[in-house]
Amino acid sequence: MGSLIAQVVSVTLMNLGSLRRRLWMSLAMVFASAVVVAILLAFLAMAKGFEATMSGAGSSQIAILMREGSSTELNSVILQDQVNLIAESAGVTRDANGPLVSPELYVIVDGIKKSTGTEANIPLRGLNKIGMAMRSNMHLVEGRMFTPGTNEMIVGEGVLREFDGFDIGKEVRFGKNLWTVVGAFSTGGNIFESELWADVKIIQSHYNRGSSYQSIRLQLENNGDLKPIEETVQREPRLNLEVQTEQEYFASQGKQLQYIATFGWIISAVMALGALAGALNTMYTSVADRAREIATLRALGFSNFSAFCGTIIEAMVLAATGGLLGSLAAYLFFDGLNTSTLGGSFTQVVFSFEMSPDLFVQGAVLALVIGFISGFFPAWRAARMPVVVAFRHAT
Amino acid sequence: MSEEVLFQLKGVSKNFVKGKETISIFESLNMEIDCGDFVAIMGPSGSGKTTLLNMLGGVDQPSGGEVWFDSERIDSLSEGALTQWRARNIGFIFQFYNLMPMLNAQRNVELPLLLTNLSKSQRRHNVETALALVGLSDRAKHMPSEMSGGQQQRVAIARAIVSDPKLILCDEPTGDLDRATADEILEMLQLLNRDHGKTIVMVTHDPAAAKYANRTLHLDKGQFVQREIVA
Numbered sequence A: 001m002g003s004l005i006a007q008v009v010s011v012t013l014m015n016l017g018s019l020r021r022r023l024w025m026s027l028a029m030v031f032a033s034a035v036v037v038a039i040l041l042a043f044l045a046m047a048k049g050f051e052a053t054m055s056g057a058g059s060s061q062i063a064i065l066m067r068e069g070s071s072t073e074l075n076s077v078i079l080q081d082q083v084n085l086i087a088e089s090a091g092v093t094r095d096a097n098g099p100l101v102s103p104e105l106y107v108i109v110d111g112i113k114k115s116t117g118t119e120a121n122i123p124l125r126g127l128n129k130i131g132m133a134m135r136s137n138m139h140l141v142e143g144r145m146f147t148p149g150t151n152e153m154i155v156g157e158g159v160l161r162e163f164d165g166f167d168i169g170k171e172v173r174f175g176k177n178l179w180t181v182v183g184a185f186s187t188g189g190n191i192f193e194s195e196l197w198a199d200v201k202i203i204q205s206h207y208n209r210g211s212s213y214q215s216i217r218l219q220l221e222n223n224g225d226l227k228p229i230e231e232t233v234q235r236e237p238r239l240n241l242e243v244q245t246e247q248e249y250f251a252s253q254g255k256q257l258q259y260i261a262t263f264g265w266i267i268s269a270v271m272a273l274g275a276l277a278g279a280l281n282t283m284y285t286s287v288a289d290r291a292r293e294i295a296t297l298r299a300l301g302f303s304n305f306s307a308f309c310g311t312i313i314e315a316m317v318l319a320a321t322g323g324l325l326g327s328l329a330a331y332l333f334f335d336g337l338n339t340s341t342l343g344g345s346f347t348q349v350v351f352s353f354e355m356s357p358d359l360f361v362q363g364a365v366l367a368l369v370i371g372f373i374s375g376f377f378p379a380w381r382a383a384r385m386p387v388v389v390a391f392r393h394a395t
Numbered sequence B: 001m002s003e004e005v006l007f008q009l010k011g012v013s014k015n016f017v018k019g020k021e022t023i024s025i026f027e028s029l030n031m032e033i034d035c036g037d038f039v040a041i042m043g044p045s046g047s048g049k050t051t052l053l054n055m056l057g058g059v060d061q062p063s064g065g066e067v068w069f070d071s072e073r074i075d076s077l078s079e080g081a082l083t084q085w086r087a088r089n090i091g092f093i094f095q096f097y098n099l100m101p102m103l104n105a106q107r108n109v110e111l112p113l114l115l116t117n118l119s120k121s122q123r124r125h126n127v128e129t130a131l132a133l134v135g136l137s138d139r140a141k142h143m144p145s146e147m148s149g150g151q152q153q154r155v156a157i158a159r160a161i162v163s164d165p166k167l168i169l170c171d172e173p174t175g176d177l178d179r180a181t182a183d184e185i186l187e188m189l190q191l192l193n194r195d196h197g198k199t200i201v202m203v204t205h206d207p208a209a210a211k212y213a214n215r216t217l218h219l220d221k222g223q224f225v226q227r228e229i230v231a
Ligand SMILES: Nc1ncnc2c1ncn2[C@@H]1O[C@H](COP(=O)(O)OP(=O)(O)OP(=O)(O)O)[C@@H](O)[C@H]1O
Pocket: B016, B017, B018, B023, B025, B043, B044, B045, B046, B047, B048, B049, B050, B051, B052
């Protein structure tokens, strides 16, 4: 029935043509829908960016070992002889200089955030040459490497961006110790860029750690194959260690911020309810405003289905326009926006909001749902409108 | 004039239920309208003229009795069927023209044709013909807000006849117009009746308007009453 489509199209065009009469109400509906979608996208982009940062950090070629029961590096302790035992284990890659095993320290220092001017935690990682070599995507973007045995450190690009006072050549005081920044490094945008790196031995001595560490990183002989290491740990009672690939470790840390996405959906759902109330009001007003026109068309022989469709399409067009504007605003304001949040070990993880097509799809779905629901009941009323309204004398 | 009966009301009643009260407008109304007739319906305000017209036009349904149109019983049709029946058979002319304010004259006239299977060029042709008939060819692109009441009503007439329906129903078509303009409109209706064979039922308060019709029915207290036409 071609005429049915023609009816729906012409009724819809007429409705949109009459929007001018309801300009402010309609704009309010567009605006409300835009705000809801923008807020949802901001949260989703934040969760997305965080997850990307965290999961990008991990390699399945690297195993990370921590004391049993410690979910993060911060509350793990590992002793020198445990490091030695692991270094001898099967399944560890060896090169001319010996096993690729990196015992690392991880302490928390304070920095001043540029954005707020307040103090926040930054992880200071102690590692040696092997540890550095193991992070294959790490490269210096400025300055030089720290000299082992000195109070020199290099800073991740994220720290440089978000915190004050870490420019190259600057001296930085942590507690009693004065450090010099000699270089800045990138690790391709992942979590290590939120860290400061220095010589592990120096940190051991400054922070009274004796010969203890907090984690061991090692390069696996076979990608992802933890078995030989796990067997060593089980066989040796002194090794109360937990073994996982670095990828698993960071993925689990990244998941912790999945609640941001959930939270975003909850917030926007609540706000969507508010937007919905306004939108329903707009659409009921639209139907009342067009009552004579609807009834006249019905008298001429236009179907009630066309009255229904015209109304619901009007609602969806308004909500979708809002959704589009909201997405655009979210994209302009948030995409690539750098921020930091508490990472798994109460340190700052610097990451970027990441807008991706699937987020826009989610935003569009939300806008269309708002449009559909706010249009449905008014459209029903439009379809049930008695035709005799066309003959009423009120104008 | 053809002797064929176009419309027939048999014992039609109509009541409105308002809360616990039932208001009876008609008890048992009988009426016949022949093909090609031009009938004026007069009566005091509230006597049910509009209600009657609405039932003839299939936009309101009787509470009892039968409504026959062209040997088809329409009071028992479903809403959807009735809508399609209206599109095929009825042209409406309203007191306040009821043009779509966002469409120009030409597009307003085209509306009933969107319910047909006519091609775009056929539609255009029919619209031009209808607008020419009411003398508004030069106003095709004008918006309703740019036209006088009389011109708007002529556009409405063009819209009512463009799909060539058998029956034209008018509720106080000149109620909002001055004498001269009203006469223009009434002459146009008369022309449609006489030269184009349209059957017309027109509700009016105005005895001068009723004179353009072939006959006048007086409605009072739910019944047709005999009454001399006052000159
Ligand atoms: N939807 C309705 N519900 C209740 N009562 C109604 C309804 N429509 C009409 N009526 C009543 O039916 C009676 C007839 O109304 P109608 O509009 O047909 O009168 P009319 O003859 O056209 O009057 P007027 O000359 O003022 O236009 C009136 O008393 C009116 O109040």
